[in-house]
Amino acid sequence: MAYDKFNILKSTAVPLPIENVDTDQIIPARFLKATERKGFGDNLFRDWRYNPDNTPKEHFVLNNPIYSGKILVGGKNFGSGSSREHAAWAVYDYGFRCVVSSFFADIFRNNCLNIGVLPVQISPEFLDKIFKAIEADSKTEFEVNLSEQTITILATGELETFGINEYKKGNLSNGFDDIDYLLNLKEDIQTFAETRPF
Amino acid sequence: MSNTLFDKVWDAHVVKKINNGPDVFFIDRHLVHEVTSPVAFLGLKNRSIPVLYPERTFATADHNTPTINQHLPVADPLSANQLEALEKNATEHGIPYWGLGHEKNGIVHVIGPENGITLPGATIVCGDSHTSTHGAFGAIAFGIGTSEVEMVLATQCIMQPKPKSMRININGELSFGVTPKDVALYIISKLTTSGATGYFVEYAGEVFRNMSMEGRMTVCNLSIEMGARGGMIAPDEKTFEYIKGREFTPKGEAWNKAMDYWQTLYSEDNAEFDKELTFDAADIEPMITYGTNPGMGTGISNGIPTAETMEGGVATYRKSLAYMDFNEGDDIKGKPIDFVFLGSCTNGRIEDFRAFASIVKGRKKADNVTAWLVPGSHKVEDAIKEEGILDILHEAGFQLREPGCSACLAMNDDKIPAGKYAVSTSNRNFEGRQGPGARTLLASPLVAAAAAVTGKVTDPRELMEEMVVG
Numbered sequence A: 001m002a003y004d005k006f007n008i009l010k011s012t013a014v015p016l017p018i019e020n021v022d023t024d025q026i027i028p029a030r031f032l033k034a035t036e037r038k039g040f041g042d043n044l045f046r047d048w049r050y051n052p053d054n055t056p057k058e059h060f061v062l063n064n065p066i067y068s069g070k071i072l073v074g075g076k077n078f079g080s081g082s083s084r085e086h087a088a089w090a091v092y093d094y095g096f097r098c099v100v101s102s103f104f105a106d107i108f109r110n111n112c113l114n115i116g117v118l119p120v121q122i123s124p125e126f127l128d129k130i131f132k133a134i135e136a137d138s139k140t141e142f143e144v145n146l147s148e149q150t151i152t153i154l155a156t157g158e159l160e161t162f163g164i165n166e167y168k169k170g171n172l173s174n175g176f177d178d179i180d181y182l183l184n185l186k187e188d189i190q191t192f193a194e195t196r197p198f
Numbered sequence B: 001m002s003n004t005l006f007d008k009v010w011d012a013h014v015v016k017k018i019n020n021g022p023d024v025f026f027i028d029r030h031l032v033h034e035v036t037s038p039v040a041f042l043g044l045k046n047r048s049i050p051v052l053y054p055e056r057t058f059a060t061a062d063h064n065t066p067t068i069n070q071h072l073p074v075a076d077p078l079s080a081n082q083l084e085a086l087e088k089n090a091t092e093h094g095i096p097y098w099g100l101g102h103e104k105n106g107i108v109h110v111i112g113p114e115n116g117i118t119l120p121g122a123t124i125v126c127g128d129s130h131t132s133t134h135g136a137f138g139a140i141a142f143g144i145g146t147s148e149v150e151m152v153l154a155t156q157c158i159m160q161p162k163p164k165s166m167r168i169n170i171n172g173e174l175s176f177g178v179t180p181k182d183v184a185l186y187i188i189s190k191l192t193t194s195g196a197t198g199y200f201v202e203y204a205g206e207v208f209r210n211m212s213m214e215g216r217m218t219v220c221n222l223s224i225e226m227g228a229r230g231g232m233i234a235p236d237e238k239t240f241e242y243i244k245g246r247e248f249t250p251k252g253e254a255w256n257k258a259m260d261y262w263q264t265l266y267s268e269d270n271a272e273f274d275k276e277l278t279f280d281a282a283d284i285e286p287m288i289t290y291g292t293n294p295g296m297g298t299g300i301s302n303g304i305p306t307a308e309t310m311e312g313g314v315a316t317y318r319k320s321l322a323y324m325d326f327n328e329g330d331d332i333k334g335k336p337i338d339f340v341f342l343g344s345c346t347n348g349r350i351e352d353f354r355a356f357a358s359i360v361k362g363r364k365k366a367d368n369v370t371a372w373l374v375p376g377s378h379k380v381e382d383a384i385k386e387e388g389i390l391d392i393l394h395e396a397g398f399q400l401r402e403p404g405c406s407a408c409l410a411m412n413d414d415k416i417p418a419g420k421y422a423v424s425t426s427n428r429n430f431e432g433r434q435g436p437g438a439r440t441l442l443a444s445p446l447v448a449a450a451a452a453v454t455g456k457v458t459d460p461r462e463l464m465e466e467m468v469v470g
């Protein structure tokens, strides 16, 4: 599925300073029954966000109007657990284009990259700075620059670089997906397949 | 240098290397289920492209299926819709489909090995993170997202950067009452849930050599819980013995050729790993988790650790214990429990039911316990009946359900109620994993059985006679 190109994102951020946020929290399994990719944002962090009677939980960050933005900042080991791409869809569908953490689980990172959400992995120290900056002022703005591979706290100018695979970077900045690329290799793949013993 | 088991299998599947990019990686066998595939099939439709090699894909219904009355129409309309979508998609594209009631139906990672879909040296993917199970046969197997499911359907390839390699060695002999599940929970408790992120793990050493194929599957299954993409064990005589003659394994001349190749699948003596860890079998006792991630596990005779001794965030640790309503320093043994879940692709195979039965035999289910015993497949269910295990379970006051993922992820009606404690043989104890507000303690089938008959967390060794447990 095609997505918007990603270049420079300037936005406030939503802080979630919890470690090991797993995909069952991001989107609980009971919301995986859809056969289309629609409406997952409504159930993002469902059980942290809503009481069993569907009233919002006041203390959860997504229910706090002082926080908003296209950047989600999470604690270490964000996205562990299930391979459900629905978790990345929920993040995207809610309106985030970038997730920042000091560490990501593999499959979640991959899923994000495949659907146009940029995972930005930074040092624990810089993550801490970001959390503190948001705590001091919820309207703090950040700039995520994909081509420079930097994330900047705009108020102070402090920045850190992050890594991303060149190929994925190209895809993200052009809004391409892998299938387009693979379909072009079809003949090579078919030749290869004939050599497989099983 | 291509000299680890992992390198040998990986490198044999690279169709093309991209400079500064991932490899174009060929997938031999692809497993699909109802939950992570519909959007992928929709993608094919939108692009108007067919499935490139339907014979390399196999479909089953498991995540979202009821575990009672499977002969009746599925009551939940959303689940029914997903199941119908899978059947329709599979039929339309010529993919073998083993739906509810089919003799080969079961949990995707149980039926792969059972039917000989899982082979040494193969690459196997599925839109489910516990695909790592199949690594027990010396395959490279890992979970993928739905975009990748679409890629495999369309092109039989995905784009993957090669992970780093890690070897975990455990030598010595496992103590009485210690099972493969305990070995895995022990490793995860040492590494934490992110300790192997970015790595593909090879398990080596006596402990794994001596383990049954089913035990190896349990260990490889849980690789993902320490963050690893997958885990694998070099194939040996046990592996070949297990797969020989199964429906989808090569036959005749093809078998001999495959065997020649499979015999080469091991890490060379001088193989180098990016990381290597060694543990001692004697240090492992029956394990149980007390928190909300699989790394929060401890030997059953220990107490719940205090926050000070934990690395990482104290706040996160306390939040987790608060969810469980446990206190730092509490004994885990003796905690009252409400539910027992025996099943899942981690521990839903015949050996797990044998182990469970070995403890409940001649005893009675505790009155305060609701037990859900869910075989991993129809074949497992048949074996439970044929071996007389069903009679033992019935005499002890247990019922058997029908195959499926069930309370492992609680997508169907098998949800542990809020606030209740469940000793589960599955793989994840995340908040709400087994139902909103449910509290999960992960453990082996022996620990689950001991809890089922005593109504509390109990060391199974107290209920066992000294004997060798498989």
Ligand code: SF4
Residues within 6 Å of the ligand: B062, B063, B107, B108, B109, B128, B129, B130, B344, B345, B346, B404, B405, B408, B409, B426, B427
């Ligand atoms: S049993 Fe659990 S882990 Fe295994 S395939 Fe089903 S949902 Fe996934």
